[in-house]
Amino acid sequence: MIRSITAFVRGAAWLQTRGAAQLAGRPFMPGGEGENFPKYLEEPRENFPVLVTGTDAGISPTDSPKACAEAVKEKLKDQLLKYGAILYRDFPIKNHDDFAEFFNNLGPYKSMDYKGGAAVRNTVGSQNKNVYTASREPPEWTIEPHNEMAYMSYWPKLILFYCDVPPPEGTGGESVICHVRDILEKLDPDVAAKFDKLGIRYSRHIADKSQDFYQSWQEVFRTEERGEAEKYLKETDNQWIWNEDGSINFWQTRPAFINHPITGEKLWFNHIHRKHASAWKSHPVWKKIWEEQNINDEQFPTHSAYGDGSPIPESVVQHIRDVSWEVAVGTQMKHKDVMVLENHLVQHARLSFTGQRKLLTILAEYA
Known part of the structure; x- marks a missing residue:
């Protein structure tokens, strides 16, 4: 049984990063030397992203990815339109096949391919032609906030990220989001x-x-x-x-x-x-x-x-750049986390990191 949406709303403390991440002066950070560039990345705010745990959704560790999707899909559209970003945590989604099965049962959405896209990425698994690695850019480079494929004549309505390999503590790699309303409010x-x-x-x-x-x-x-x-x-x-x-x-x-x-x-x-x-x-x-x-x-x-x-x-x-990073928030995704973003409302980014980190992604449009 799905609880009411209020049961999903948790304080930002649930999502806090491991200390404030440096922005200004960070190596290979575009614009990081700017006079008004923010010094540190803000931690998640209340409801941004909204956190939904397996306990919140009434999911057990033995439930299938399909059952996980069935437990949350009723509220998904309304939550995304209201908040823009949802983080599902402690769901029994163990690999790229589970990730694909979870998505395929979420509702009136279908995956889309990445033909013509500018990021360097590849497909994952022989059965999941539209499950991709997140960008394979060098880990020491910070990827700036952006709306996925906004430079093209078509783009995903939703973008989902699955954390396959989280970065070790203290190595960077925070997943970053910012709401476009917040950007526009501060732009000249x-x-x-x-x-x-x-x-x-x-x-x-x-x-x-x-x-x-x-x-x-x-x-x-x-x-x-x-x-x-x-x-x-x-x-x-x-x-x-x-x-x-x-x-x-x-x-x-x-x-x-x-x-x-x-x-x-x-x-x-x-x-x-x-x-x-x-x-x-x-x-x-x-x-x-x-x-x-x-x-x-x-x-x-x-x-x-x-x-x-x-x-x-x-x-x-x-x-x-200054404004986008000023309103951005970031968190460390954990293994098996799934983050769903409403691509029109929320931009996403990635801080640089060292060591191993692997996120997978599915781009989605309305069915």
Whole structure:
């Protein structure tokens, strides 16, 4: 039996991190040297994320992943629309197959593939084609807050994370979330208004697999044929150009705001700073390339500009970073934790870490 939603609401103390995590001055932290960049990551606030334990949901250690899903799915949609983030803890979900089974029984959602996505990730398990590793970027790099796939013409409505291998105590790797309403509330209104008017041009540069570096267009588009890649780019409103070395540049203009598909609320929804070239200049691999080869912004894996193609001032990008991290909260996920995010409402991020840490993810849309 599901208890009332009030039984799910726990104080933030249940989710506290192992001490305040450093932000300002953190190695390989984009924008971390900024004058107004917050010094420390805030701990979870009450109801953000909402914590639902196995005890809360009436689940026993021997229950199946399907039974776990059945126990919580009735309240899931309302909870997500109200709070944006839910953390399920102490559920008997032991591996990637259990994670897939839990998701497949949650309700009117279906998984989606990651074709065209910019993160470096791979599928997990032969039976779970849409269970992916979370980003395989170097662990020493902090991944900034972002709405998943907001740089594309389609995106997941929900994103789920499963903690397969938690980071050891004191090694970093906090899972970070921030609500887009909180970001917009603190953004300079003139900054937000200009993005609302012009939108964002997202551009990408991807190597050919023969270059054996970082990520190839064959991997991104899941094809060996240029024609198939071009078909996908045309269908998703991109323009592109092939380069002499076999790499490709492609770009499209997207809005900085969207209307929520259920509530109609106008929301800050984008990848402005996460995709800006300045983020890659703090990347352990790309920073070295930039310093040695003096590559331009369009030669990084991603870059963002105003929708008319004009550059976004570094001060504006820094301001967005400052605000996003100011309102962010973070927690250490434990083994078997499942976090569900409403992608329109909540951005997610990851702090750098040392040692082992492995999260899996499922991207979901409405069935």
